[in-house]
Amino acid sequence: MPDDLNAWIGRTRTDTDQMTRQTALRIAALLDLPGDGLTDGAVLPQAWSAVLFGPLAPHSQIGPDGHPRRGDFLPPVALPRRMFAGRRTTFQGPLHIGDEVERVSEIAKVEAKDGRSGRMIFVTVVHRLRARGAPVLTEEQDIVYRDEIKPGGAPTAPARDAPPTAAWSRTVVPDPVMVFRYSAITYNGHRIHYDADYTRDVEGYPACVVNGGLTTLLTLELARAKLDRPLAAVATRNVKPLFVGRPITVCGTTAGERAELWVLDDGGALALKASAELAR
Secondary structure, eight states: OOHHHHTTTTOEEEEEEEOOHHHHHHHHHHTTOOOTTOOTTOBOOGGGGGGOOOOOOOGGGBOTTSSBOSSSSSOOOOOSEEEEEEEEEEEOSOOBTTOEEEEEEEEEEEEEEEETTEEEEEEEEEEEEEETTEEEEEEEEEEEEEOOOOTTOSOOOOOOOOOSOOSEEEEEOOOHHHHHHHHHHHTOOOGGGTOHHHIIIIIOOSSOBOOHHHHHHHHHHHHHHHOSSOEEEEEEEEOSOOBTTSOEEEEEEEETTEEEEEEEOTTSOEEEEEEEEEOO
């Protein structure tokens, strides 16, 4: 790993956003939920805060993959392919519709690894959100940068076993409209979510890829409907990509003060795994 990438560790940036009522109503529409009760001042469902802080880079600063060009806040990693690998979130207080939210972001770690697909560089970013003068949540996000694909396309991730028994499950088909609407809400321009030619020819996937954030949102929303209390913390890991138009199965179960959550692809392979701590 180039030594100059380590110089990005400790770099910070502060952004502000607002959780407007219209944004909340758009999330509800995406999830096929009624908008009743989503009025100014109402407490927002925990997982919905993830749609805030969509990138605002000018169009002239967008890279070939649809993400903002690197080297501003995120380090200028030379590897061309970027994916969201997972997150660890601690919920500290409520967020209300209408709140102005401040986010302080810090580059916490830059780490090089070798994997089945070749060289990888992981960048860990810590985000701290505050609203009404109090902490709302702290979240560590892992971004992985990968080498260009080898001839023959992207290697298939090995299948991983899911927990044996689900207390609840739901089958969802993230169709092109659902994926587009999520990308629009979050202002995510990554081309793997809508440009089939780019996804196939450049990234090496057989079809457009479902947003990892959308998969996480669907998982936490089903848990919210099934659990009798909110979450204190949750850690999610994206194990393998999910593809647009193919059914997925969202599952979960509880064990004491914890919940185990996971998502299976259309072949029954584990695609996302999450472990959550319930609020006391």
